[in-house]
Amino acid sequence: MLKLNVQNEISRLRAVVLGTALSNGPIPKIEDCYDPKSIEHIKAGTYPTEADMIKELDAVDEVFKKYGVKVFRPEVIQDCNQIFARDIAFVIDDILIEANILPHREEEVEAIDYIWNQVAENKRIILPENCHVEGGDVMPWYDHIFIGTYSGNDYSDLITARTNIHAVKAIQDIFPHKKVKSFELRKSNTDPKENALHLDCCFNPLGKGKAIIHKNGFLIEDEYQWLVDFFGKENIFEITKDEMYQMCSNVFSISEDVIISERNFTRLNSWLRKQGFTVEEVPYAEIGKQEGLLRCTTMPLIRD
Template sequence: MKTEIDKRCQNEYNALREVMVCPPTHMKIGKIINETQKHFSDENIDTNIAMKQHQAFVDVLKKHGATIVEITPEPQMNEQVFTRDIGFCIGENIFIANMARKIREPETEVLKHTLKEKGDSYTELDVFSIEGGDVIVDNKYVWVGISERTTHEAVEVLREFVTDREVIPVPIKKDILHLDCAFNIIGDKQALIYPQAFTSEDLEKINSLYDLIIIPDEEQFTLGTNVFSIGDKKVISLPENKKVNRAIEQRGFEVIEVDFSEIIKSGGSFRCCTFPLVRE
């Protein structure tokens, strides 16, 4: 019989059972580290609204059977809400990311402390740099975005640990923050994609493996790919991404719309704000 740890995360869409989040208690746009933050820097973040939106999101996760592991927010860490970036699960293994921005490095120390308190083991990746938003797991495949945050060298190190799956590096356009801002797998052979982020060769390979929903330019800015699958063909998405949501529903999924308009000002949406620890 498989133990709970054996089942951790085989893909991005099996039923969610345990997930790590962090409330946006101290969220703000301070030092600008991506293009979306630059756009909203004058307006900045209304923390009260962000907290309410994040809690509504967490309530949906709980309603659908997920156990919530909450990281303690620290006043000096304004990006902590984006728990996806600081680590990732591949199969039964938890990996600690190596952050590309020094401002976010302390977040991994908080993560390690949280995992130790839970009694979960982990592997640290000490090569510069790799972040969880660039890692997408789909059973025998592990897609890794080569971005401003994740390097080819890190992919080679990851391959040393992940020997039972095909690790596929995918370079993305410089203005795309992470792979999950342009590509996301929501079900068996079902994925969202923003084609302009990829080379024609990589796009052809992805297209050969998945039924693709194309993200239009106007919904790319509102992070149309960055939905979050919770299992049973249910996907959490922004209400403003109407074309994407309609296309997802047409493929037999249930779309659960949650307002996240304040949080996305900092450059991340639902997938960015979740670190799945166990899926069925």
């Protein structure tokens, strides 16, 4: 059996699910896309190839091997995009919660059934059907759980709105001893620079009390300010609109001192090193074209 444990985003990683790009399928039709950035690249003829994305995921796999992390991969489904492992489930404390993701992505959940079945039954939760949630919006942080959401009246028209207020309430009910803090995110079906697909697309807490944030990703300035005050302005790396578009906040912590980051994030990586982090740089720009990066492709199961 797997004894899960994820209390935060930064404790030493021991086991993780890493997405796969094998049999990723043909370039999707525009009407089948889930996000504006993929659409932009399909129109431009720059949508990533399967071979490039396999290489990028392998580079992350190598980093995990270097640090002795046990890596699980989803079972490969023919012609299915299974890159974003974070969307389909997430762990808080010792509980694995299956996400209710976009209806036509249900196959992706079945691909990790073999992991689900290694978790004790009383530690597995499937949320009620009206609770929409994806793992990119959910961040356990010690006695807090940060959740990105969208509660506008046009929720159902926005394919980029992935986590609703019903899910926020359900997670608060499951973890009554934790402080669940939700953040309204800016959504756009058409402009990737005005769209925070998930909370980790505009915010990420790091070790050493630091955090990355993008102000415009938040709809309500007070909620953005709450995070700045929580971490302290001097500990925050504020990214620009273009850096958010490149997915600069979507790095992934292996431990309090070690961060996997995209090799082109020169401004961020230099700041991280100045703060004393070890930065493991990988090529991930092709995967980034689908509006997801390192945190989106990884789903931690066990941290110390």
